Amino acid sequence: MQQIYFFNEGRRDMRSLLGSKGANLAEMTHLGLPVPQGFTISTVACHEYEKNQNQLPTALQAEIVQSLERLEAITDKKFNSVQTPLLVSVRSGAAISMPGMMDTILNLGLNDQTVIGLAEQTHNERFAWDCYRRLLQMFGNVVYGMPEQNFESVLADFKRRNGYRTDLDLTAADLKAIVGRFQELYLESEHGAFPQAPEEQLSLAVAAVFTSWQNSRAKVYRQLHHIDGNIGTAVNVQAMVFGNSGADSGTGVAFTRDPVTGEKKVFGEFLQNAQGEDVVSGVRTPQGLSAMEAMSPQAYQQFLTAVAKLEQHYHDMQDVEFTLEHGKLYFLQTRSGKRTAKAAVKIAVDQVNEGLIERNAALLRVDPEQISNLLHPEFAAATLAAQTPLTKGLPASPGAASGKIYFTAASAKAAHEAGEKVILVRQDTSPEDIAGMVVSEAIVTSRGGMTSHAAVVARGMGKCGVVGCAHLVVDQEKQQVTINGTVFPEGSELSVDGASGQIYQGLLEATQATQDENLQTILSWAQAVGQMDVYANADTPSDFAQALDFGANGIGLTRTEHMFFKADRLLKMRRLIIAGTVSDRVAPLAELEELQTEDFYQLYSLAQGKTVTIRLLDPPLNEFLPHDAKELAQVASALNMSVSALEKRVAVLHEANPMLGHRGSRLAVTYPDIYEMQVTAIINAALRLKQAGVPVKPHIMLPLIDTLPELQWVKARLVAKINDLLAHARTSLHYQIGIMVEMPRACMVADELATEADFFSFGTNDLTQLTFGYSRDDIGSFLPTYLEQGILKEDPFKTLDVEGVGKLMKMAVDKGRYQRRSLPIGVCGELGGDPASIQYFAEIGIDYVSVSPFRVPSAILACAQAAIKRDYQASKVAVQPS
Ligand code: PEP
Numbered sequence: 001m002q003q004i005y006f007f008n009e010g011r012r013d014m015r016s017l018l019g020s021k022g023a024n025l026a027e028m029t030h031l032g033l034p035v036p037q038g039f040t041i042s043t044v045a046c047h048e049y050e051k052n053q054n055q056l057p058t059a060l061q062a063e064i065v066q067s068l069e070r071l072e073a074i075t076d077k078k079f080n081s082v083q084t085p086l087l088v089s090v091r092s093g094a095a096i097s098m099p100g101m102m103d104t105i106l107n108l109g110l111n112d113q114t115v116i117g118l119a120e121q122t123h124n125e126r127f128a129w130d131c132y133r134r135l136l137q138m139f140g141n142v143v144y145g146m147p148e149q150n151f152e153s154v155l156a157d158f159k160r161r162n163g164y165r166t167d168l169d170l171t172a173a174d175l176k177a178i179v180g181r182f183q184e185l186y187l188e189s190e191h192g193a194f195p196q197a198p199e200e201q202l203s204l205a206v207a208a209v210f211t212s213w214q215n216s217r218a219k220v221y222r223q224l225h226h227i228d229g230n231i232g233t234a235v236n237v238q239a240m241v242f243g244n245s246g247a248d249s250g251t252g253v254a255f256t257r258d259p260v261t262g263e264k265k266v267f268g269e270f271l272q273n274a275q276g277e278d279v280v281s282g283v284r285t286p287q288g289l290s291a292m293e294a295m296s297p298q299a300y301q302q303f304l305t306a307v308a309k310l311e312q313h314y315h316d317m318q319d320v321e322f323t324l325e326h327g328k329l330y331f332l333q334t335r336s337g338k339r340t341a342k343a344a345v346k347i348a349v350d351q352v353n354e355g356l357i358e359r360n361a362a363l364l365r366v367d368p369e370q371i372s373n374l375l376h377p378e379f380a381a382a383t384l385a386a387q388t389p390l391t392k393g394l395p396a397s398p399g400a401a402s403g404k405i406y407f408t409a410a411s412a413k414a415a416h417e418a419g420e421k422v423i424l425v426r427q428d429t430s431p432e433d434i435a436g437m438v439v440s441e442a443i444v445t446s447r448g449g450m451t452s453h454a455a456v457v458a459r460g461m462g463k464c465g466v467v468g469c470a471h472l473v474v475d476q477e478k479q480q481v482t483i484n485g486t487v488f489p490e491g492s493e494l495s496v497d498g499a500s501g502q503i504y505q506g507l508l509e510a511t512q513a514t515q516d517e518n519l520q521t522i523l524s525w526a527q528a529v530g531q532m533d534v535y536a537n538a539d540t541p542s543d544f545a546q547a548l549d550f551g552a553n554g555i556g557l558t559r560t561e562h563m564f565f566k567a568d569r570l571l572k573m574r575r576l577i578i579a580g581t582v583s584d585r586v587a588p589l590a591e592l593e594e595l596q597t598e599d600f601y602q603l604y605s606l607a608q609g610k611t612v613t614i615r616l617l618d619p620p621l622n623e624f625l626p627h628d629a630k631e632l633a634q635v636a637s638a639l640n641m642s643v644s645a646l647e648k649r650v651a652v653l654h655e656a657n658p659m660l661g662h663r664g665s666r667l668a669v670t671y672p673d674i675y676e677m678q679v680t681a682i683i684n685a686a687l688r689l690k691q692a693g694v695p696v697k698p699h700i701m702l703p704l705i706d707t708l709p710e711l712q713w714v715k716a717r718l719v720a721k722i723n724d725l726l727a728h729a730r731t732s733l734h735y736q737i738g739i740m741v742e743m744p745r746a747c748m749v750a751d752e753l754a755t756e757a758d759f760f761s762f763g764t765n766d767l768t769q770l771t772f773g774y775s776r777d778d779i780g781s782f783l784p785t786y787l788e789q790g791i792l793k794e795d796p797f798k799t800l801d802v803e804g805v806g807k808l809m810k811m812a813v814d815k816g817r818y819q820r821r822s823l824p825i826g827v828c829g830e831l832g833g834d835p836a837s838i839q840y841f842a843e844i845g846i847d848y849v850s851v852s853p854f855r856v857p858s859a860i861l862a863c864a865q866a867a868i869k870r871d872y873q874a875s876k877v878a879v880q881p882s
């Protein structure tokens with residue numbers, strides 16, 4: 001069984017066997033590019049090694065020896081030869097890049113004899129001894145696990161004693177002495193002397209790469225990135241070329257297009273007389289590629305032609321590593337280049353226009369998550385690299401913001417009015433905080449998860465938000481916050497990165513979001529391909545207008561309780577909730593009906609015939625009750641009642657578990673007049689528009705439905721009310737009454753519910769909460785540990801738990817459609833905007849997702865990607881022989 005492949009025997013599609021680095025080295029060789037020759041010990045060998053109790057099997061050892069002989073013949077050099085020593089690099093390389101593993105050993109093959117040969121051959125003693133000390137250092141560290149620090153302190157000691165500033169000041173004599181000291185370190189360790197036989201060095205290095213596949217860092221990385229642990233790694237053994245062999249040599253990295261802007265221009269860095277690690281370690285500051293052009297115009301031209309060929313061949317922007325040895329060019333690596341969101345959309349559109357790729361390929365090239373970076377300000381990577389975060393929370397809503405911290409809506413508002421940039425910091429937020437949230441650049445809470453009030457509202461407003469910062473303690477009394485032991489009083493300056501959840505001290509500068517034409521192009525292509533509709537979760541006309549601008553096809557969820565967040569409305573809402581009897585509710589309901597009619601009128605006007613789905617009231621009551629003595633006094637006076645009367649009413653309404661309490665359609669059963677008021681407002685608003693000739697599509701949605709009798713009970717009253725209104729107006733109107741499917745029980749009886757519901761919309765926030773039994777607002781205290789420990793792979797409020805919640809959803813879809821084939825089904829919980837979850841929604845036959853306005857573009861792209869992947873899967877199945 002062949003376990004080793006020379007570079008001229010492989011191809012790029014052999015990644016699972018050769019790893020991605022090996023497959024690309026083979027492909028470059030095949031393309032005729034100058035690649036230092038070598039071979040790849042395949043992933044099959046890795047499996048054999050593991051099966052053989054982490055020992056290199058004899059057959060593999062024999063194949064390595066044969067391969068070395070072949071490499072000696074190709075390079076005309078010999079392992080262990082003093083005259084013409086063959087030196088190799090040993091690099092790990094799995095099919096998917098894996099930073100947790102052993103990476104690279106250079107200059108393998110050097111020993112006390114061959115180093116002298118190398119010095120003579122290159123006429124450069126310093127160079128040869130520098131190569132040897134690097135080998136001792138890398139080998140000791142990665143093969144024997146000797147601490148890097150032990151080697152570094154020898155080097156540092158030497159430089160200090162001689163008054164040197166950098167490694168470059170070390171002389172050949174110094175390096176010889178350092179090599180001696182490094183060899184003593186080996187002797188002092190449990191491993192004994194540095195192995196002098198190059199064959200032994202190689203066997204140990206190969207075994208170390210295979211062993212590193214199972215080290216804990218690699219395992220954690222694989223777990224985090226869902227990489228299968230069984231794929232194994234390959235090892236690349238490649239003849240060394242030296243960028244540090246003189247003034248006509250050098251090394252560099254380059255991208256075939258600018259990875260920041262996407263501009264079609266080769267971009268890179270070059271270091272004369274250096275080895276690759278000098279560029280990476282930052283010991284010396286690299287120059288631009290013009291330095292290479294100045295050094296060797298001919299090699300530079302050859303380089304430009306080669307990288308253009310690589311991009312044409314791979315149909316994607318490439319990131320290459322190369323070396324010049326005495327003016328001769330070699331490529332050491334090529335791979336698809338990482339790029340910013342701006343560059344990603346520009347490169348995708350440009351490559352379609354250049355005829356390099358198809359539109360579908362372009363759509364798959366852009367990461368939907370990355371798109372939101374284009375819609376929000378962000379901190380530049382260089383800015384963040386120079387900072388240490390104070391703490392980290394959950395990245396609830398993207399964006400980047402700096403400002404002074406305030407702890408109440410009122411103080412935030414006052415500071416904003418005084419011209420300050422404000423960050424609202426709270427333990428958690430409730431509707432009263434909205435006024436403060438509106439004026440803030442960012443919202444930070446110490447509690448709550450990805451679907452908490454603060455998270456949902458910040459996302460809806462398109463504002464930067466970080467929630468659940470467990471190491472941040474807010475002291476409302478003292479008006480200060482303590483972050484990991486440091487106290488920050490009101491007015492302190494902080495910066496918040498909503499993309500990562502990190503919080504920084506001081507004011508960091510953020511880049512501004514701009515209209516990106518390439519993004520518009522990508523989105524228009526995506527809309528033509530996507531098979532699911534994208535609606536918006538919008539509570540206000542301005543949110544809806546924003547969502548329409550981003551390409552939303554209507555509204556999939558208006559949370560009507562969110563329409564009462566402004567101070568004057570909040571009071572009216574409180575009056576309603578606090579009212580004890582039907583007659584006490586008449587006045588506040590009349591006031592609210594007037595406001596709601598106007599709200600809905602505005603939404604329908606903007607929709608111009610598109611669907612507008614209005615969810616009837618679903619407030620967890622605690623969100624609307626006064627919380628402390630100060631608020632109690634304020635509300636009592638505004639409602640013209642005594643504090644003690646208010647206190648009594650609040651006590652009656654108090655619930656031990658408001659999320660599972662008197663909310664949603666339960667409110668309709670106990671207070672039918674509230675939902676009747678809302679449908680009256682909906683129908684009257686719709687009729688006004690109908691009369692004006694504007695098409696309207698009211699979709700009324702009932703939250704938290706559990707049982708068929710409950711749905712029938714609520715629906716019957718609403719239909720009766722609507723029939724009255726239409727009879728009175730002597731007209732007819734198309735409307736629908738659907739339900740939120742957000743209770744596990746509703747999933748179980750979805751076939752029954754489908755007999756009455758005109759549509760289903762999954763509320764994945766509550767469905768996840770109830771399926772796991774995790775309170776949405778309290779996950780901050782334990783979920784991070786579950787994620788750290790790998791007990792959960794993902795936050796289920798951020799990415800669908802396919803095995804549990806997903807299974808319930810599929811059951812509900814199947815049952816619902818069994819009852820009624822054409823039943824429209826959507827998702828309006830936060831997972832509707834998660835690209836990874838969208839893929840699954842497409843698979844189970846969901847018709848639409850409804851997402852907060854700023855997530856509309858990424859959802860449009862994710863829906864297109866899901867459709868392309870499904871078509872691709874279907875075509876694969878179609879061509880399979882039966
Ligand atoms: C849900 O539960 O997913 C949902 C959309 O409703 P809310 O977040 O308002 O409870």
Ligand code: MG
Nearest residue numbers: 742763765766
């Ligand atoms: Mg819900």
